[in-house]
Amino acid sequence: MSNIQEQIKKNMYFSMEQVSILNPRMVMEQTPRVLRYESDLLTIPLGNQVISYQGALSADGVNDIHKLIDRYQSKKLPFSWLIWSHDVGAEDLKPVLEARGMQKVDELAGMSLSLNNWKYNAPSISGFEIKPIRTKAEMDWFRQVVPTSFGFNEEDGKAFADITESAAFSENTVFQHYIGFMDGQPATGVTALTDGENIGIYNFATLEAYRRRGLGSATIAHALREAQAAGKKHAFLQVSKIGESIYKAIGFSDEVTIEVYCGE
Known part of the structure; x- marks a missing residue:
């Protein structure tokens, strides 16, 4: 696992955490397995998101995923779930989400740039x-x-x-x-x-x-x-794979693939 890949992920979580400080209607959760947030601020998938869920999928893990999906669906708002290519259990997670009706809608590149x-x-x-x-x-x-x-x-x-x-x-x-x-x-x-x-x-x-x-x-x-x-020292961003060449021209390097799944 690359330290840069984790820094890109944590920067994304940090961005939403800073927003949540001023918005009591936005709730963050960080555990050894999950980084996520929920809110009623927006009616688009960005408003409710599992930023990361990682770890080998046991029966308890699958049950945990179902509970998270149930929680978001109870809000009756669209939500999204990100799968990071470097996370443990990433490939096993996809069929679990798909079985619950979630669909892959995009693929992002997590990119970094050394400012040195x-x-x-x-x-x-x-x-x-x-x-x-x-x-x-x-x-x-x-x-x-x-x-x-x-x-x-x-x-x-x-x-x-x-x-x-x-x-x-x-x-x-x-x-x-x-x-x-x-x-x-x-x-x-x-x-x-x-x-x-x-x-x-x-x-x-x-x-x-x-x-x-x-x-x-x-x-x-x-x-x-x-x-x-x-x-x-470093700059990070996440961008649709379609447009990553623009950022490579600036100097960014592709570090990790982030698959975006959506449900409602």
Whole structure:
């Protein structure tokens, strides 16, 4: 088991844990076997998730999995379950989930980047400017870009933006949002999460009209440079396998495969 693989996973859990501190309707659970959370904040699978379940599957383990699924189904909200390729029991877990009607909907790459001596020469883009979000009023930029790019409905989009705003402006926050502007208009966004000597890259999104111009890559690279200047050592992210080549061009390496299962 790679230490980097576990750091990627723990960074993901840490991101949700920080959000939960400000949201009593979000409950986290961490045991030697499971990392998960549940809430009624969102009506999409992201709102309720088993981030990791690992270990050889005994009869008790299978029963434990059924209880977790029953718990999520009782909420009558969609939920998701991540399977990490490096986890013990990963292959045995899949048929158990499938037998309960859960379906594989995506495959992510867990990626890492060493910021030690990292360099990336982003191409100059005329009319493009990147700004950090410093005030709650500036969160309107985030609201214009990220929920829309993710395809959220109006209710979930507002809830998601409210959650990320409260996290960004809490005391001792570990979140920093960046927005890229094209000709003065919000076009792309990304969130950097500080986790000790590491950072996680989340909420990377670009509006449809501005895609395939390198704006997203430039915005992520900007966040990475800021982290590097602050002395951070590694950056982590999770991205759909379809788009991983974009992040490899920045310098990220593929470390682990994360299969996404959904149920309701």
